[in-house]
Amino acid sequence: MEQNNENKNENKNSPIARRKFLRVLGTAVAGGSILAISGGLISRVKGSEVSHYWQIDPQKCTQCGRCETDCVLQVSAVKCIHANKICGYCDLCGGYYRSNVKELNTAAENLMCPTGAIQRKFVEDPYFEYSIDESLCNGCGKCVKGCSSFGNGSLYLQIKRDLCKDCNECSIATVCASNAITRVSLDKPYKLKDE
Amino acid sequence: MNKILLICLFLLQLGQGVAQNRFPKPDFESGYKYPEIHYATPNEELLVMVDIFLLVALMGIVSWAVIRKRTRKPIIWVSVISVAYFGFFRHGCVCSIGSIQNISLALVDNTYVLPLSVLLFFILPVLFAFLFGRVFCAGVCPFGALQELVHIKSYKLPRTLTILLGMIPWIYLIFAILYAITRTSFIICHFDPFIGIFRLGGELGMILFGVILLILAIFTGRPFCRFMCPYGALLSLFSSVSIWKIRLTDKSCIDCELCHNACPVDAIRAPYQKKATESRLRGVKRLLNYFVLLPLMILCGAFLMRSVSNELSRSNKEVRLYEMVIQHEANPEEVLSVDLEAFYGQGGVVEELAKRAEKVQTDFNFYSTIAGVFIGLVIGITLIELSVKRTRKLYEIDHAACVGCARCFSYCPQYKIGNESGNTSL
Numbered sequence: 001m002e003q004n005n006e007n008k009n010e011n012k013n014s015p016i017a018r019r020k021f022l023r024v025l026g027t028a029v030a031g032g033s034i035l036a037i038s039g040g041l042i043s044r045v046k047g048s049e050v051s052h053y054w055q056i057d058p059q060k061c062t063q064c065g066r067c068e069t070d071c072v073l074q075v076s077a078v079k080c081i082h083a084n085k086i087c088g089y090c091d092l093c094g095g096y097y098r099s100n101v102k103e104l105n106t107a108a109e110n111l112m113c114p115t116g117a118i119q120r121k122f123v124e125d126p127y128f129e130y131s132i133d134e135s136l137c138n139g140c141g142k143c144v145k146g147c148s149s150f151g152n153g154s155l156y157l158q159i160k161r162d163l164c165k166d167c168n169e170c171s172i173a174t175v176c177a178s179n180a181i182t183r184v185s186l187d188k189p190y191k192l193k194d195e
Numbered sequence: 196m197n198k199i200l201l202i203c204l205f206l207l208q209l210g211q212g213v214a215q216n217r218f219p220k221p222d223f224e225s226g227y228k229y230p231e232i233h234y235a236t237p238n239e240e241l242l243v244m245v246d247i248f249l250l251v252a253l254m255g256i257v258s259w260a261v262i263r264k265r266t267r268k269p270i271i272w273v274s275v276i277s278v279a280y281f282g283f284f285r286h287g288c289v290c291s292i293g294s295i296q297n298i299s300l301a302l303v304d305n306t307y308v309l310p311l312s313v314l315l316f317f318i319l320p321v322l323f324a325f326l327f328g329r330v331f332c333a334g335v336c337p338f339g340a341l342q343e344l345v346h347i348k349s350y351k352l353p354r355t356l357t358i359l360l361g362m363i364p365w366i367y368l369i370f371a372i373l374y375a376i377t378r379t380s381f382i383i384c385h386f387d388p389f390i391g392i393f394r395l396g397g398e399l400g401m402i403l404f405g406v407i408l409l410i411l412a413i414f415t416g417r418p419f420c421r422f423m424c425p426y427g428a429l430l431s432l433f434s435s436v437s438i439w440k441i442r443l444t445d446k447s448c449i450d451c452e453l454c455h456n457a458c459p460v461d462a463i464r465a466p467y468q469k470k471a472t473e474s475r476l477r478g479v480k481r482l483l484n485y486f487v488l489l490p491l492m493i494l495c496g497a498f499l500m501r502s503v504s505n506e507l508s509r510s511n512k513e514v515r516l517y518e519m520v521i522q523h524e525a526n527p528e529e530v531l532s533v534d535l536e537a538f539y540g541q542g543g544v545v546e547e548l549a550k551r552a553e554k555v556q557t558d559f560n561f562y563s564t565i566a567g568v569f570i571g572l573v574i575g576i577t578l579i580e581l582s583v584k585r586t587r588k589l590y591e592i593d594h595a596a597c598v599g600c601a602r603c604f605s606y607c608p609q610y611k612i613g614n615e616s617g618n619t620s621l
Contacts, residue, residue, distance in 0.1 A: 168294075
């Protein structure tokens with residue numbers, strides 16, 4: 001306090017000078033903190049990628065159905081994709097038909113997919129080729145559940161990169177029951193089963 | 196045909212335990228080829244480059260416009276570009292406001308992967324704020340730009356109300372960091388009022404909130420920026436000590452009040468002569484009381500936040516799952532929820548989960564206490580700010596609050612004289 005008074009006597013503009021000093025101090029602190037944060041974090045960035053994507057690990061996924069409901073998009077960015085190379089091409093497909101069907105025809109009540117997104121094409125006796133119409137798929141994962149419990153697991157869910165908004169925090173990941181959604185690097189945007 | 200079915204069913208029984216490859220790869224006789232499927236991937240790296248280039252370029256244009264040229268026209272264009280590109284085209288992720296959470300999580304958690312784009316989106320606007328003031332807020336931030344573009348008439352809010360509402364961004368910031376560093380949730384992203392508008396769809400409540408904010412923004416400047424935005428609060432710290440500052444005019448102020456009326460965010464402070472409503476001693480005493488009160492408030496904040504930290508931690512996924520497990524163990528005959536099914540299905544060990552949940556709770560305990568300290572500090576400083584009145588002889592820009600929208604320049608009669616004679620020096 002005494003020192004302050006002395007300063008005042010020395011310099012009539014003392015409060016202004018003090019304010020100026022505080023401002024310079026503030027500038028120094030602010031500049032220093034920017035340098036510190038960027039310096040501290042740039043070393044962390046080094047070697048990692050410019051950006052990254054959210055993706056589902058099909059090995060962990062339990063098809064709880066939240067992908068359909070919890071995406072920020074009205075129709076989820078999660079779609080079912082089909083790995084032809086591990087598909088059994090069966091007629092009685094656990095992903096195509098419901099489990100208790102009596103007749104193997106394409107009547108809607110027999111089919112697993114609620115939106116009719118799974119299409120099948122006759123290849124040769126007894127094989128059928130299955131494919132997903134992405135525009136119809138809503139990512140509910142019912143077929144995936146059927147395929148992985150009764151079949152080869154060739155149907156699985158992935159986040160489609162052209163649809164996903166790549167939210168800072170994936171809102172499906174926050175509710176995912178099996179913690180299957182994690183960040184992947186840009187050069188490996190999908191976790192494909194047939195690679 | 197039926198034979199195949201039978202075989203399939205038989206294999207099905209066999210293969211129940213085996214996860215995959217219940218059916219062998221078919222031998223095609225008709226020369227069938229597997230279809231080639233390519234899954235679309237956007238050129239994200241290029242887009243990120245464009246993002247960062249635009250961010251820097253737009254902030255540069257705004258800095259040049261407000262510091263050097265003192266004109267508003269480029270800022271309107273920057274706002275339009277920002278709303279169109281960052282808002283409607285890129286759908287706003289990752290934005291600088293949300294990047295606070297990534298940065299703070301990266302600072303406490305070494306395993307967290309921080310992409311370069313996120314770091315740049317966080318640090319570049321801070322750097323620009325340190326150099327030129329809040330030029331990012333002016334029109335580069337799509338949220339600020341959107342509110343700026345709809346703004347028509349500035350109705351002034353009472354100063355006390357502005358200061359009190361001005362606490363919200365700080366408290367929001369503290370909670371956002373608390374929830375981010377405990378890996379609970381990115382609340383800034385979840386309670387983002389404008390993202391639904393940019394994406395043309397989303398949670399109805401948040402879109403409604405965004406629309407209400409936009410309607411308010413027509414009548415009063417930038418309600419989101421002033422009373423909600425945590426990043427704006429952070430930038431205001433840097434802009435108040437910025438190296439180059441926005442100045443209305445090089446000539447002397449003629450005390451006309453026009454700039455004050457034009458400012459949408461109430462960043463131009465009116466002259467204030469100290470009128471002795473109370474004796475100096477009483478004023479000093481009151482201030483001293485506040486300074487004594489400040490540590491008390493900090494202590495109170497810390498104590499209160501610590502006591503509710505367990506409640507807060509229940510929004511964490513691990514803690515919630517652990518609670519579900521405990522509930523399930525209490526009455527095991529109940530149907531398993533989806534989460535528990537997944538947990539047990541993946542062979543989750545309850546002890547490990549308990550350990551993880553406990554760690555989250557201790558983290559919450561610790562960080563909530565610190566958060567409480569800061570909340571007490573924010574409230575205390577706001578109170579002090581309310582009671583301290585500085586003498587001002589002329590109209591002055593409050594650089595912490597100024598968002599650099601540049602509306603004031605054209606209102607200043609002195610500026611017009613200066614501009615006509617071509618004097619636009621710094």
